Amino acid sequence: MTINWRNYSVKGLHDELIRAAGKPRDAAASLCTYLRGLSDQELIDHKAAAELAIRTMGITFTVYSEEEGGSIDRAWPFDIIPRIIAKQEWDRVEQGLKQRVQALNLFIDDLYHDQRIIKDGIVPAELINNSRDFRPQCVGVSPPFGVWAHICGSDLVRDKDGTVYVLEDNLRVPSGVSYMLENRQVMKRVFPELFEDYSIEPVDDYPSQLYEMLASLSPRKGDRPEVVVLTPGIYNSAYFEHAYLAQQMGAELVEGSDLLVGDDHCVYMRSVEGLVRVDVIYRRIDDLFMDPEAFRPDSMLGVPGLLRAWKKGKVALANAPGSGVADDKVIYTYVPEIIRYYLDQDPILPNVPSYLCVNKQDRDHVLAHLDKLVVKPANESGGYGMLVGPQSTRAEREEFAKLIKKNPRNYMAQPMLTLSTAPTLVDDHAEPRHLDLRPFILSGKSTYVTTGGLTRVALRKGSTVVNSSQGGGSKDTWIVDEAGL
Numbered sequence: 044m045t046i047n048w049r050n051y052s053v054k055g056l057h058d059e060l061i062r063a064a065g066k067p068r069d070a071a072a073s074l075c076t077y078l079r080g081l082s083d084q085e086l087i088d089h090k091a092a093a094e095l096a097i098r099t100m101g102i103t104f105t106v107y108s109e110e111e112g113g114s115i116d117r118a119w120p121f122d123i124i125p126r127i128i129a130k131q132e133w134d135r136v137e138q139g140l141k142q143r144v145q146a147l148n149l150f151i152d153d154l155y156h157d158q159r160i161i162k163d164g165i166v167p168a169e170l171i172n173n174s175r176d177f178r179p180q181c182v183g184v185s186p187p188f189g190v191w192a193h194i195c196g197s198d199l200v201r202d203k204d205g206t207v208y209v210l211e212d213n214l215r216v217p218s219g220v221s222y223m224l225e226n227r228q229v230m231k232r233v234f235p236e237l238f239e240d241y242s243i244e245p246v247d248d249y250p251s252q253l254y255e256m257l258a259s260l261s262p263r264k265g266d267r268p269e270v271v272v273l274t275p276g277i278y279n280s281a282y283f284e285h286a287y288l289a290q291q292m293g294a295e296l297v298e299g300s301d302l303l304v305g306d307d308h309c310v311y312m313r314s315v316e317g318l319v320r321v322d323v324i325y326r327r328i329d330d331l332f333m334d335p336e337a338f339r340p341d342s343m344l345g346v347p348g349l350l351r352a353w354k355k356g357k358v359a360l361a362n363a364p365g366s367g368v369a370d371d372k373v374i375y376t377y378v379p380e381i382i383r384y385y386l387d388q389d390p391i392l393p394n395v396p397s398y399l400c401v402n403k404q405d406r407d408h409v410l411a412h413l414d415k416l417v418v419k420p421a422n423e424s425g426g427y428g429m430l431v432g433p434q435s436t437r438a439e440r441e442e443f444a445k446l447i448k449k450n451p452r453n454y455m456a457q458p459m460l461t462l463s464t465a466p467t468l469v470d471d472h473a474e475p476r477h478l479d480l481r482p483f484i485l486s487g488k489s490t491y492v493t494t495g496g497l498t499r500v501a502l503r504k505g506s507t508v509v510n511s512s513q514g515g516g517s518k519d520t521w522i523v524d525e526a527g528l
Contacts (some may be wrong), residue, residue, distance in 0.1 A: 210479065335347070
């Protein structure tokens with residue numbers, strides 16, 4: 044018997060599958076019994092089958108490596124033991140995510156119109172004035188349904204006491220949903236019998252939900268608006284996802300050179316049949332590179348005149364330009380107050396307690412406890428540019444102290460949470476590994492939340508860094524209806 048749950052230690056941790064040595068959580072009991080019954084060879088065979096499926100399906104991710112000479116494509120790191128969340132708990136998380144994204148969209152819309160939240164003293168004006176992602180070019184624009192962040196990926200973590208926190212909100216060009224979908228396909232290939240016996244909520248409707256949301260934004264009414272996915276190209280780290288989502292939606296995958304803005308301010312796509320008008324662009328290019336006419340004139344990735352076409356209502360852009368102003372990790376600390384201000388409700392999901400370095404009292408505390416805190420820059424992603432205090436060197440802390448003092452607006456800090464764990468296959472046995480979860484929320488005429496999301500897992504023992512670019516891996520996420528067990 045390869046996996047013996049009595050030998051699996053969760054002391055001092057909240058494990059997603061095992062509540063105490065030898066005692067699975069109710070929603071995971073059947074899975075744990077099944078895994079315990081597999082022989083050593085069967086576990087090895089299942090793991091090998093998953094790796095073969097990943098290679099066959101061409102599931103890759105890209106990392107940038109100066110040592111290895113640029114962009115490197117690697118097979119998607121995947122663990123065959125799924126993470127399980129009971130549906131009753133998930134229903135509450137889903138409501139919390141919808142509440143959060145609704146408030147964030149009201150916040151963004153307010154910032155580009157009346158700025159009531161600043162006038163009422165809820166969010167300091169200087170944070171917006173010094174925001175890297177506030178776009179003055181977007182002031183006065185009213186996108187359909189008042190929605191700016193149409194696709195949001197909010198990162199959730201669970202502390203050792205079981206509380207689920209929102210760690211950050213990704214509202215610019217969040218990625219990872221394709222891996223959520225592919226993880227499920229791999230699991231169905233490797234463990235088809237489990238999907239016959241378990242009541243697992245499906246995830247495969249995401250592409251159709253994404254298309255319906257995008258189509259609802261179209262400025263032209265018709266049976267099937269022309270929706271395209273705009274990618275920076277094959278060297279982008281998320282190119283696999285861009286191509287995957289376009290293929291799944293039946294949409295064209297285009298680069299900036301494939302599009303042009305006509306004299307009528309409409310956007311057209313070059314095709315073998317001639318120019319085709321485009322109604323909706325799911326753009327996976329950062330604001331500053333999407334239109335050299337409006338932003339960086341040296342950009343070769345975007346489409347000249349695209350912002351002009353959007354402002355005149357000739358084309359819809361998702362996410363809307365300027366939505367990144369709420370993707371700021373300093374602004375994140377105000378989200379509970381933003382929810383109360385716009386919705387007159389208490390937040391369903393709490394933030395991780397945070398320190399704002401722009402405030403002197405908080406800054407002094409951060410500088411005095413750098414060895415105990417996680418320090419994050421306001422606008423980085425992918426785990427880059429942050430300091431994990433307990434795992435840092437004195438030289439790294441001294442360098443961060445200089446950075447914080449030089450630009451306190453750019454930094455915030457949080458205590459080091461003891462992230463929850465889940466059993467992860469290591470050689471021929473299961474060990475606890477820390478993880479997080481990125482659900483995806485679609486907002487248009489209505490709001491949709493993925494059932495679960497992308498579980499990212501730190502494959503190194505003791506590590507809490509789950510980003511694939513930093514050595515993390517992934518698991519399938521099962522939302523299980525216990526009533527159906």
